[in-house]
Amino acid sequence: EVQLVESGGGLVQPGGSLRLSCAASGFTFSNNWMTWVRQAPGRGLEWVANIKQDGSEKNYVDSVKGRFTISRDNAKNSLYLQMNSLGAEDTAVYFCAREEQYYESGNYWFWFDPWGQGTLVTVSS
Amino acid sequence: DIQMTQSPSSLVASVGDRVTIACRASQSIGTFLNWYQQKPREAPKLLIYAASSLQSGVPSRFSGSGSGTDFTLTISSLQPEDFATYYCQQSYNTPRTFGQGTKVEIK
Numbered sequence: 001e002v003q004l005v006e007s008g009g010g011l012v013q014p015g016g017s018l019r020l021s022c023a024a025s026g027f028t029f030s031n032n033w034m035t036w037v038r039q040a041p042g043r044g045l046e047w048v049a050n051i052k053q054d055g056s057e058k059n060y061v062d063s064v065k066g067r068f069t070i071s072r073d074n075a076k077n078s079l080y081l082q083m084n085s086l087g088a089e090d091t092a093v094y095f096c097a098r099e100e101q102y103y104e105s106g107n108y109w110f111w112f113d114p115w116g117q118g119t120l121v122t123v124s125s
Numbered sequence: 126d127i128q129m130t131q132s133p134s135s136l137v138a139s140v141g142d143r144v145t146i147a148c149r150a151s152q153s154i155g156t157f158l159n160w161y162q163q164k165p166r167e168a169p170k171l172l173i174y175a176a177s178s179l180q181s182g183v184p185s186r187f188s189g190s191g192s193g194t195d196f197t198l199t200i201s202s203l204q205p206e207d208f209a210t211y212y213c214q215q216s217y218n219t220p221r222t223f224g225q226g227t228k229v230e231i232k
Contacts, residue, residue, distance in 0.1 A: 035221070037169075045161075045169065045212055047221040059219040062126075095168055102175065110216040111159040111174035118168055 002026040002114055004096050009119030016086050016123070022079040022096030022116055030054075030074040033099035035112060036081050038092035038121075046092075049081065050099060063089070086123045093118040127151050127215050131224035139232045144200040146227045148213035153193045157217040160189055160198045163226075164209045172211075173198065203229070 008020040022034070036048040049060045049070040058070050069082040079096050097112035128151035138144050148158065156176035161169040171180045173189035176196060186201040200207055208231050213224040 044226040045163075045214075045223045047214075047219075047223065050219065050221070061220045100174070107155075109157060109175045110221070111171055112161070112169070112214070113171040113174075113180065115168040115170070 002098070004098065004114060004116035006094065006096055006116040006119040009094065009121045011122045011124065012086055013125050014087055014123055017082070017084045018086065018121060020081040020083065020094055020096075020119060020121070022081075024077045024079065024098070027098070029072075029077040033101065033110065034070075034072060034079045035097045035099050036070060036079075037095045037097060037112070037115075038090075039095070039118075040089075040092040043092075048094070051079070083121070086121075088123050091121060091123045093120050126220055127154060127217060127222055129213055129215055129222050129224040131211075131213055131227050133227060134225065135228040135230060137230045137232045138203050140203055140205055142203045144203050144207075144229060146198045146211055146213075146229075148191075148196040148198070148224050150194045150196075150215055150217075154215045154217035156192050157215055158189075158191065158196050159214045159216060160187075161212045161214065162207075162209045163212065169212065200229075205231075 003025045005023045035050040051058050051070045067085045071080045095118045097115045099110045102109040130149045132147045158176045160173040163169040177189045188199045190197050210226045210228045
């Protein structure tokens, strides 16, 4: 069974740091881009960052650039999100997801499947 | 960044109704469009990828259509388990933006 399990969430003070982890199982982790998506309380989904199979390419939403770092360890089947300089606006449930892909005629289609259950990050004093 | 706009933001429907949710991209994205369903306190679930391909295990009452800037998710006959929030998402480029969501509620 393909499974993603996030951990590392919790309560952190403004300006603090937190490292999220996502443990993958049931598939060849090194074959896929991986993604982080977050959801603030009562709000919609916001894509945060993704990372290429070998870690050589990383992309971020503007609101986290310079503060968050996505990384992966293919030997440990694990994805990470290092979050620094946290503010109240970063309070959210953070989901990791596998980026499934399909290639045809020079184009790649990507979609998120499956998703982990999420881990809650609360930034508050 | 590509902006994704869904309409309506919410709707009220009855079991058995045909429901249509629209998603519009701020620029042409071909068929690089996915749909997800999210129930309260659960992770999102993939329904449709590449605009019209049904994910394995998803009931055939769900269908997707469109290309370019205008897309549609259709539920042909609403079932009790379909009451949820639905999101479109583009994978044309990064950031991989989502629509704001459409909440489907029971009449």
